[in-house]
Amino acid sequence: MRIAGRGGALALAGLFAVFAAGCGETPPPAVTAAPSVAPDMLVGKWGLASYHKDADRDRTVKEARAQCNKPYVITKGTNGGVMMNLADQATPSELVLKAGKDGQTFLGPPGDAGTADDRIVMNADGNSFTTVWVDPDNAGRYGTMVYERCGKRAA
């Protein structure tokens, strides 16, 4: 009984030590999945069009494919991102793909995902993708933007 009592106390003390150590530590950061869209999927020349009402999407996609005589060009950045324009910015800057907590993919300046300068990237398959601005003012002005690849489309 004495031995069991002492062993039990030791075990309890050990357990307490473990808990005490755990309580005082910063919990490990949540693991966020890598964005599901790779930068190479965005690089290239694109027909660019936009719409506000869902009913206009199909014809806007068609129109985007017809805009390759004035393509929007996305090039690789030097830090793993892509060179694109932020809203209302005539000079492109390097934007990176960022995974959001709920599985969304954001594209914007390096930093947290889902900031006002970001856009949400959707339906990216190498031949087309769609973006919606996070900032409601930008979204209201530019609508949903559709990018359709110009030239040879990926298989």
Add this chain to the structure above:
Amino acid sequence: MSVRVGLLARSAIAAVIVAAAAVLPGAFATAAPQEEMNVQDQPGYQPTPEEEQLTGAFEKQEVFFRTPEKPGTIIIDTKSRFLYLVQPDNRALRYGIGVGRDGFQWSGLERIARKQEWPDWRPPPEMIERQPYLPRFMAGGPGNPLGARAMYLGATVYRIHGTNQPQTIGHAVSSGCFRLVNDDVIDLYDRVPVGTKVIIKQAVAL
């Protein structure tokens, strides 16, 4: 005696003119031509109802308007920034408009070739050059720079259309098109059929 009659006649004429001016508000008013306005298109901008409400001479109004043209004809006065829709009995509906900026003004005779509600917008190449982030096509709707309606002038590239920038009414801003605030362009659109004669003049003598 004849001198007194002459004086009385001149006074009477003056009185008539003053009375007419009082009875026909805005008929003799002319809008001072505004400076050219340097403003870029704002795709997606949606003005507030307050911003869309024009006041003074540029507010839509019925005016005295003598012309040999038939009722239903549109006459555009680019210098004064007015569009007149001729009505019977020496009247016209007068709308305030924005016109082409320097180098983009024109005159001529056209007919409305087609009409479109909430027209799509395709920015011109020089605009895309300046603003490369613009979509090359924007489906029609609120915030579209062409506004609620478009009436296409013959085989030209020019239109009478709405605008999402009501502050440009009365100014020379465009690349040659004539713009009205959306309420006015909807009103005009509903009044004029395809085929309507449109006369564009630098100045219109009443």
